[in-house]
Amino acid sequence: MELKKINGVKFVGGGVCAAKGFKANGIQCGLSHAGAIPTKGKNDLALIVSDTECTAAAVYTTNKVKGAPILVTKEHLKNGRARAVIVNSVNANTCNADGVEKANKMCELTAKELGIAAEDVIVASTGVIGQVLPIEPIANGMKELAEGLSYDGNPRAVEAIMTTDTMPKEVAVKFELGGKTCTMGGMLKGSGMIHPNMATTLTFITTDVDISAELLQRALSDTVKVTLNRASVDGDTSTNDMVCVMASGAAGNKPVKHEDADFEAFETALYAIMMNLARMMARDGEGATKLIECAVSGAETEKIAETVAKSVICSSLFKAAMFGEDANWGRILCAVGYADAEFDINKVGVHITSANGAIEVCRNGAGVEFSEEKAKEILGEEVIEIIISLGEGGGEAVAWGCDLTYDYVKINGDYRS
Amino acid sequence: MELKKINGVKFVGGGVCAAKGFKANGIQCGLSHAGAIPTKGKNDLALIVSDTECTAAAVYTTNKVKGAPILVTKEHLKNGRARAVIVNSVNANTCNADGVEKANKMCELTAKELGIAAEDVIVASTGVIGQVLPIEPIANGMKELAEGLSYDGNPRAVEAIMTTDTMPKEVAVKFELGGKTCTMGGMLKGSGMIHPNMATTLTFITTDVDISAELLQRALSDTVKVTLNRASVDGDTSTNDMVCVMASGAAGNKPVKHEDADFEAFETALYAIMMNLARMMARDGEGATKLIECAVSGAETEKIAETVAKSVICSSLFKAAMFGEDANWGRILCAVGYADAEFDINKVGVHITSANGAIEVCRNGAGVEFSEEKAKEILGEEVIEIIISLGEGGGEAVAWGCDLTYDYVKINGDYRS
Numbered sequence: 001m002e003l004k005k006i007n008g009v010k011f012v013g014g015g016v017c018a019a020k021g022f023k024a025n026g027i028q029c030g031l032s033h034a035g036a037i038p039t040k041g042k043n044d045l046a047l048i049v050s051d052t053e054c055t056a057a058a059v060y061t062t063n064k065v066k067g068a069p070i071l072v073t074k075e076h077l078k079n080g081r082a083r084a085v086i087v088n089s090v091n092a093n094t095c096n097a098d099g100v101e102k103a104n105k106m107c108e109l110t111a112k113e114l115g116i117a118a119e120d121v122i123v124a125s126t127g128v129i130g131q132v133l134p135i136e137p138i139a140n141g142m143k144e145l146a147e148g149l150s151y152d153g154n155p156r157a158v159e160a161i162m163t164t165d166t167m168p169k170e171v172a173v174k175f176e177l178g179g180k181t182c183t184m185g186g187m188l189k190g191s192g193m194i195h196p197n198m199a200t201t202l203t204f205i206t207t208d209v210d211i212s213a214e215l216l217q218r219a220l221s222d223t224v225k226v227t228l229n230r231a232s233v234d235g236d237t238s239t240n241d242m243v244c245v246m247a248s249g250a251a252g253n254k255p256v257k258h259e260d261a262d263f264e265a266f267e268t269a270l271y272a273i274m275m276n277l278a279r280m281m282a283r284d285g286e287g288a289t290k291l292i293e294c295a296v297s298g299a300e301t302e303k304i305a306e307t308v309a310k311s312v313i314c315s316s317l318f319k320a321a322m323f324g325e326d327a328n329w330g331r332i333l334c335a336v337g338y339a340d341a342e343f344d345i346n347k348v349g350v351h352i353t354s355a356n357g358a359i360e361v362c363r364n365g366a367g368v369e370f371s372e373e374k375a376k377e378i379l380g381e382e383v384i385e386i387i388i389s390l391g392e393g394g395g396e397a398v399a400w401g402c403d404l405t406y407d408y409v410k411i412n413g414d415y416r417s
Numbered sequence: 418m419e420l421k422k423i424n425g426v427k428f429v430g431g432g433v434c435a436a437k438g439f440k441a442n443g444i445q446c447g448l449s450h451a452g453a454i455p456t457k458g459k460n461d462l463a464l465i466v467s468d469t470e471c472t473a474a475a476v477y478t479t480n481k482v483k484g485a486p487i488l489v490t491k492e493h494l495k496n497g498r499a500r501a502v503i504v505n506s507v508n509a510n511t512c513n514a515d516g517v518e519k520a521n522k523m524c525e526l527t528a529k530e531l532g533i534a535a536e537d538v539i540v541a542s543t544g545v546i547g548q549v550l551p552i553e554p555i556a557n558g559m560k561e562l563a564e565g566l567s568y569d570g571n572p573r574a575v576e577a578i579m580t581t582d583t584m585p586k587e588v589a590v591k592f593e594l595g596g597k598t599c600t601m602g603g604m605l606k607g608s609g610m611i612h613p614n615m616a617t618t619l620t621f622i623t624t625d626v627d628i629s630a631e632l633l634q635r636a637l638s639d640t641v642k643v644t645l646n647r648a649s650v651d652g653d654t655s656t657n658d659m660v661c662v663m664a665s666g667a668a669g670n671k672p673v674k675h676e677d678a679d680f681e682a683f684e685t686a687l688y689a690i691m692m693n694l695a696r697m698m699a700r701d702g703e704g705a706t707k708l709i710e711c712a713v714s715g716a717e718t719e720k721i722a723e724t725v726a727k728s729v730i731c732s733s734l735f736k737a738a739m740f741g742e743d744a745n746w747g748r749i750l751c752a753v754g755y756a757d758a759e760f761d762i763n764k765v766g767v768h769i770t771s772a773n774g775a776i777e778v779c780r781n782g783a784g785v786e787f788s789e790e791k792a793k794e795i796l797g798e799e800v801i802e803i804i805i806s807l808g809e810g811g812g813e814a815v816a817w818g819c820d821l822t823y824d825y826v827k828i829n830g831d832y833r834s
Contacts, residue, residue: 239747317829365512
C-alpha cells in the first residue's frame with residue numbers, strides 16, 4: 001500500500017530514528033507468556049532516546065480503565081520535557097494492583113541505565129490486560145537494550161511494539177521550516193481494540209524541530225482529532241492508548257513559538273505522519289484484507305462529515321460486505337442514516353472507487369443502476385474509497401477503517417490463551 | 418433455550434394467534450431474488466387480521482433512512498386504529514423512488530381482499546435495501562393469503578417474516594386483568610442489522626385486552642426501551658425497524674384507561690413477551706452460538722447501568738472472546754471503562770455465570786484469581802450471564818447480545834448476491 005502524499009513534505013526512511021539525534025533499539029527480553037503466538041520469538045521491549053532533552057507532548061486514551069503506564073507518563077510529562085521512551089508489548093500492565101509500581105520501576109531502570117532522570121522517561125505497555133507484569137525480564141534486558149541503541153535502530157524498536165500487528169508501521173518525512181530542513185518520524189502499533197475518540201494505539205513520534213511544549217501539545221491534539229481519532233478497526237477503545245511526540249530542536253530552526261506559517265508547516269508534517277500511520281493501522285486491522293477510506297463532503301459542518309464518515313467505517317454489516325467484495329450500497333446508506341447528525345437523507349450521493357475505477361451507486365438517497373461486474377472489479381482492490389456527498393455545505397472529513405473477516409474472529413476468539 | 422419467567426404471566430402457544438379473534442397466514446408468493454439462499458423455498462408474505470377493529474400503537478426505527486412501509490404505516494396509525502398487518506420479507510422496499518407507492522399498493526390489495534379500509538392496514542417489509550419491490554407476486558398471492566387465514570396460522574406467518582433468522586421467534590402469555598383472563602402474543606424477525614436505540618427488527622404483537630390507544634402506545638414505548646432497545650447483534654440500526662401492537666378488546670376486561678394496577682399488569686405481560694423475543698433475537702443473532710446477558714447493578718441511575726450493559730454486549734472483542742469461550746475479563750472491563758457514563762472504575766466487580774456455575778473474575782477494578790478450567794466449563798454453555806456490580810447505588814439494567822463468529826462474517830460477506 002502506497003503512502004498518501006501531502007504537499008510540502010517528502011517521505012524518507014528511518015522511522016523514529018529519522019530525525020537528528022534520536023537512537024532506538026528493540027530486544028526480546030522474554031515477556032512472552034505461554035501460547036502468545038503473535039509475540040513469540042519477536043522483540044518485546046523498545047527504547048527510544050534523544051541525545052538531548054526534548055519538549056514533549058502526549059494524548060491519552062479516554063477509557064476510564066487506564067493502564068498504569070498512562071498514569072506514570074502523565075505525571076512525567078507535566079513539565080513538558082522528556083528524553084526517552086521505554087515500551088513493552090505482550091503485557092498491558094493494566095488492572096493490576098501493582099501496576100503503577102511496575103511502571104515506575106520501568107522508568108527507574110531505564111533512567112539508571114541511561115544516566116538520566118526517571119521523570120524524563122515516557123513509559124508505555126501494550127498486550128494482555130489483567131496479568132501481573134513480570135519486571136525481571138525487563139530489568140535483565142535493560143543493559144543489552146541500552147547498549148544496542150543506534151541511530152538506525154528503528155526496525156528493532158518498531159518490531160518490539162507489535163502485538164497482533166502483521167507489519168511494522170513507521171513513516172518519516174523531511175520538510176522545510178524557515179529555510180532549515182527538519183525531519184520527523186513516527187512508529188505505531190495497533191491492530192485490534194481500535195476505535196475513534198481517543199488517541200488510539202501506541203504511537204511514538206520524534207522530530208528535530210525546535211518548538212515550544214505548548215505548541216507541540218496543540219499540534220498533536222489538533223492532528224490526533226483528524227487522523228487516529230478517525231480510524232476504527234473494531235469499535236473498542238483501548239485502555240492503554242497513547243500518542244507522544246518528542247521534539248529535540250537539533251534541526252536549528254528558528255524556534256516555533258506562535259501559530260504562524262512555521263507552525264502550519266509543522267502541523268502539515270505531523271499530519272502526513274499520523275494520517276499515514278492511521279491508514280496503515282486500519283489496513284492492518286486485525287484480520288483485515290482491505291483499507292476502507294470514507295470521504296464525506298458537502299456537509300454543513302466538518303463535525304457532521306466526520307460523524308457520517310465514522311458511522312460508515314464502523315458498520316459491521318458494511319465491513320463484512322467489503323470483505324465479500326459485495327457492492328451492497330444499502331448498508332452504506334443505512335449507516336449514513338443512523339449517524340447521529342442532522343442532514344437531509346434525500347440529498348445523499350454515494351460513489352465507490354478504487355485503483356480500478358469508480359461507480360455511482362446512490363443519488364438523492366435512492367439507488368442508481370450500475371454494473372455489478374464493474375463493482376466487483378473495483379472492490380477487488382486493496383484500498384477502497386467510499387465517497388459520500390451530502391449536498392448541503394462545505395464541511396468534509398475522511399475516516400479510515402477495514403473489512404471484517406473470518407480472521408478477525410479467529411484472532412480474537414482466542415487471543416489471551 | 419428456555420423462556421425467562423416473569424411473575425404474573427403464564428406462557429402459552431399460538432404466537433400472534435393466541436389472543437382471541439386473531440387469524441394469520443403466510444405463503445410463498447415468490448419474492449425471492451436470484452441467490453437469496455436464506456429465503457429460498459420459504460414463505461415470504463404474511464398477513465395478520467383481527468376479527469374486529471383494534472386500537473393500535475407502534476414504535477419505529479430512528480434511522481434517517483426509513484423504509485417506505487414505515488412512512489405509510491405511520492400515516493395509517495395516526496388515528497390509533499388498525500385491523501390487519503401485511504408484511505413481506507426478501508425485499509425491504511427502502512431507498513426506492515417508487516417505495517411509498519408500492520407500500521400503499523400493498524395496503525390497498527390487502528384491504529380490497531379483506532373488505533376493510535386501506536387506512537386500517539399496517540404494512541412492513543424486510544430484506545435487501547435498494548432493490549425495486551415487484552408488486553406482482555404480492556398481488557397474485559393475496560387471494561391465497563387471505564383464504565388461508567386461520568386462528569392457528571401463526572407458524573406460517575412467522576416463517577414468512579424470517580430473513581437470515583435460523584428459527585421462528587414467537588411468545589404468547591395469559592394473564593389476569595380484573596378477574597378476566599387475557600392473552601397476548603407476538604412474533605419477531607431479526608438476526609442482523611440490530612442495535613439498541615430504536616425499535617429494532619419487525620415485531621408484531623396482538624392482544625385481546627381492551628385498552629385505550631394512548632395507554633397502548635405508552636406501554637409499548639416504555640417496554641421497547643427496556644427490551645428490544647437493550648439488544649444488539651452488530652451495532653447496525655436498521656432502516657425498517659418497527660414494533661406494532663394491536664389490541665382488540667375481545668377479552669371483555671374493564672377497559673384500561675388509566676395508569677392503574679391493570680395497566681401495570683398489562684405492561685408486565687408486554688414485558689414478558691418483548692423481553693423473551695429480545696433474548697431469542699440476540700440468541701439467533703447472525704452466526705451466533707450463544708446468548709450473552711449482561712446484568713449491571715449498583716449504578717447510581719438506571720441509565721448508567723444501561724449504558725454500561727450495552728457497552729459490554731456491543732464490544733466486538735468481548736463477543737469474539739465469548740465465541741472462543743475465553744474468560745478474557747480484561748475485555749469486559751475495557752468495555753465497561755469506555756462506556757459513556759460516570760462511575761468509579763475502582764469499585765467495579767465482575768462475575769461470569771451460566772447453568773454450569775459462577776466465577777468472580779474482577780473485584781474493585783482489578784483481577785481476581787480464578788480456575789481457568791471452571792471458566793471453560795461455564796463458557797461452554799449456550800446462555801452466558803455477565804454480572805457487573807458498580808457498587809454505587811440502586812440502578813440496574815440488563816442488555817442482551819451474542820457472540821461474534823465466523824458465520825457472522827460469512828453471512829454478511831455475501832448476503833445480497
